[in-house]
Amino acid sequence: MTRQPPDLFAPGLFEGTGFYDVFAWYREHDPVSWQHPAGEPDGFWSVTRYRDTVSVHRDSTRMSSTKGMRLGSTERAVRAVANKMLIVADPPDHTRMKRVLSRPFSHEVLAAAEAHVEKVVGDVVAAAVREPVPDLIGHLARIPTDVICAIMELPREDWEWIGKKTTEAFESPSEVTRITANSEIFKYFYDLVRENRDTGANGFVGELTRRAGEGAGPTDEELVFNFAGILAGGNETTRYTLASLTHQLAEHPDQWLRIARGEVDPADATEEALRWSVPGMHVMRTATEALRVGDAEIAPGERVVTWIGSANRDPEVFDDPDVFDVGRTGNRHVSFGAGRHVCLGSRLARLEITAYLRALRGMVGSIELTGPPRYNGSNFTWGLNELPAVLS
Numbered sequence: 538m539t540r541q542p543p544d545l546f547a548p549g550l551f552e553g554t555g556f557y558d559v560f561a562w563y564r565e566h567d568p569v570s571w572q573h574p575a576g577e578p579d580g581f582w583s584v585t586r587y588r589d590t591v592s593v594h595r596d597s598t599r600m601s602s603t604k605g606m607r608l609g610s611t612e613r614a615v616r617a618v619a620n621k622m623l624i625v626a627d628p629p630d631h632t633r634m635k636r637v638l639s640r641p642f643s644h645e646v647l648a649a650a651e652a653h654v655e656k657v658v659g660d661v662v663a664a665a666v667r668e669p670v671p672d673l674i675g676h677l678a679r680i681p682t683d684v685i686c687a688i689m690e691l692p693r694e695d696w697e698w699i700g701k702k703t704t705e706a707f708e709s710p711s712e713v714t715r716i717t718a719n720s721e722i723f724k725y726f727y728d729l730v731r732e733n734r735d736t737g738a739n740g741f742v743g744e745l746t747r748r749a750g751e752g753a754g755p756t757d758e759e760l761v762f763n764f765a766g767i768l769a770g771g772n773e774t775t776r777y778t779l780a781s782l783t784h785q786l787a788e789h790p791d792q793w794l795r796i797a798r799g800e801v802d803p804a805d806a807t808e809e810a811l812r813w814s815v816p817g818m819h820v821m822r823t824a825t826e827a828l829r830v831g832d833a834e835i836a837p838g839e840r841v842v843t844w845i846g847s848a849n850r851d852p853e854v855f856d857d858p859d860v861f862d863v864g865r866t867g868n869r870h871v872s873f874g875a876g877r878h879v880c881l882g883s884r885l886a887r888l889e890i891t892a893y894l895r896a897l898r899g900m901v902g903s904i905e906l907t908g909p910p911r912y913n914g915s916n917f918t919w920g921l922n923e924l925p926a927v928l929s
């Protein structure tokens with residue numbers, strides 16, 4: 538390993554997995570480092586150790602999300618939704634909105650939807666076995682969209698449109714397509730909220746609209762932003778975990794056998810899939826007052842980035858962190874973040890991944906790669922965007 542600090546922003550670093558060596562260097566030599574990428578107006582503090590990551594996420598008074606929660610977001614876009622969308626809100630707005638919005642994603646409510654999630658996931662796995670395609674992600678992508686549409690009780694005939702628009706809004710290389718798709722999603726939810734207000738309809742949207750109307754909950758505008766946020770938060774992330782899990786099982790037939798033979802608890806394998814896949818590679822906060830993180834003195838207004846991918850491989854917390862082990866227990870990964878912004882959909886994502894493992898176990902004999910997988914190269918929503926593989 539080099540003595541010079543390695544470049545966290547080397548072109549193509551996140552197109553492979555070489556960034557794990559870069560993180561390891563920083564964890565050991567400069568765990569909270571100042572980074573100022575070339576061409577960027579400002580630098581930021583880069584946090585790589587598990588304990589510092591958790592302390593930043595849990596510090597809800599001195600760490601603000603309202604200036605954006607990722608590198609590269611535009612100030613204007615963030616300002617338009619700050620304190621109106623959970624992920625870029627601070628208390629008291631965050632508390633007020635999360636109280637209402639977390640209810641449909643709680644343990645008790647989702648327990649009733651478990652069979653439904655299993656059915657949606659089972660259908661996708663059955664289709665993947667029946668109709669192999671060159672890129673398995675074509676099938677896997679349907680799991681998060683179909684599940685979230687089912688949970689939100691959106692009309693069946695809209696699901697395909699929603700899936701298409703969500704992909705366009707977040708993954709299209711064309712900015713015009715991204716902006717257009719985003720506006721179409723906002724318009725869709727705006728109409729839905731209005732319709733539910735007018736008709737007093739029941740169901741997911743109606744229930745939240747009514748609760749919001751009862752007082753301190755989100756306004757109609759906030760509901761629209763947060764519905765779009767729920768789609769955004771749950772789509773690519775869960776797909777990347779499913780793709781990574783499939784990839785690892787294809788690469789490690791011994792691990793697949795342990796699952797196929799029922800030797801490991803699917804809940805443990807789910808946690809390892811989450812630790813390994815890291816679809817939320819970094820999270821950003823802005824300091825509201827002076828504070829210390831590790832040995833670094835952070836000044837008010839400075840940005841702090843935690844690398845979840847690095848925290849999840851910290852040897853201080855995980856034995857053999859670079860080994861994919863579906864039977865790992867006591868897995869304290871931070872893939873869903875921590876503290877007040879902890880992922881709203883963590884329970885739902887876990888349900889989907891566990892249902893996927895059960896469906897693989899029930900319907901699949903072997904998982905094989907048919908070509909090299911490709912990573913998307915992002916240091917934010919990181920994952921596989923091509924997975925040539927067959928489930929037979």
Ligand code: HEM
Pocket residue numbers: 594602606623624625635642766767768770771772774775778811815816817820821871872873874875877878879880881882883885886
């Ligand atoms: C493997 C799947 C997922 C991963 C790895 C993931 C990761 C994360 C992370 C790291 C955060 C914290 C962001 C921060 O601290 O600023 C977060 C928040 C959030 N996630 Fe997820 N997520 C996943 C699935 C989902 C799903 C299925 C939904 C849909 C229900 C969802 C909706 C959200 C929302 C709305 C927030 C904002 C919560 C808040 O700010 O209070 N996510 N997610």
